[in-house]
Amino acid sequence: MFPLWSTIAFAFLTVLGAVLLIKSIGRMIAIYTAGARIEESALVTTLEFPLKDPGSYEIAVKRPSLTGIIPTSIPFQLAEVSTGKTIVVQAFVNLLSQRRDMSGHRIVPIAEFTIEQAGTYRLTNPAIDRFKDKDKLIIMPKTGSQGFLLIFAILFSAILLIGGLVLFILSLVKR
Template sequence: MLFLIIPPVLLIAGGYFLLKSIKKIVQINSGKKIEFPASLSLKSLILDVPGIYEIAYKRPSVWGSIPTDISFRIIQLRAHKEYPVSKAVNLFGARKDTSGSRIVPVAEFTVDEAHDYELQTIGFYQFENGDEFIISPKTGYKGFVIMFTIAFSALVMITGLVLSIMMVLTNKF
C-alpha cells in the first residue's frame, strides 16, 4: 500500500519545490540593476539598500577579450567618503543576457548606508562601442545553490512521474 502512495507524492513534492526554486531564482536575478555606458567616466548612483554590490562588464559581442584590469572608485556624494573597490574577476560568474551580450563580474564593493554615490573609473581605457557597466547586488552562492535545488527537484518530479505512469500502465493501483 505504501508503494502506491510514494510515486504521486514524489511527483507532487518535486513539482512544488521545482516551482518554488524557479520563483526564487527569478527573484534573485530580477533585482535592481543599474546599467550605463562604459565610456562615461562619472556616474551618479542611487543605492537604496546597504550591502555588497558587484560591477560587471557587458560587451555586446561574442568574440574578443573583456578588460578585467579596470580600477574603480566609489565615493559617497554627501560625506565625500570613499569606499574600497576590490577587483573580483569571476569568469565562472560570466553569463549572457537575452541579446547575446557577455557579462563578466570584474569588481565588487560594500556600502554601509543607502545614499547617492559616484562611480569613477581610474585610468584611461579603450572601450568599444556598446560596452556597458552593470551594478547590481551580489548574489554570491545563492544562485549556485538554487540551481542545484532546481536540478534535484526536477529529478524527483520526473522520477515520481515515471513511477506513476508505470503504476498506471501495469494496473498496480
C-alpha cells in the same frame, strides 16, 4: 506489477518535484531582480547613481556577444557624492557568478564594493578603452553563492519531477 503504494509515492514525488522547481526558479528570479540595479554603457567615464540600502554590491560587465574576453582588473574609483568619501572597489572575476540574461547576454562580475549608508555615489571608469561599444556596466546587490547553489536546487528538483513522473506513468501502465 507495481503495488498501489508505489504509484502514490511516485505521484507524490512528481508533485514535490514540481513545487520545488517552481520555488527554486522563483527564488532565482527574486535574487537577481531584488534591490537596486543600475545599468549604463561601459564607455561612460563617470556615473552617478543612488543606492538606498547599505551592503555589498557587485559591478558586472554585460556583453551581448558570446565571444571575446571580458575586461578584468579595471581600477574603478567610487566616492560618495555628498561627503566625497572614497569607497574601496576590489577588482575580481567570479566565474561562478557568471550568468546570461534572457537575451543571451553574458553577465560577468568583475568588481565589488561595500557601502555603509544609503546615498548617491559616483563611479569613475578610467579604462573605457578596454570595453566594446555595446558593453554595459551593471551595479547590483552582490548575490554571492546563492545563485550558484540555486542552480543545484533547480537541477535536483527537475530530476525529482522528471523521475517521479516517469515512474508514475510506468506504474500506471504496468497495472
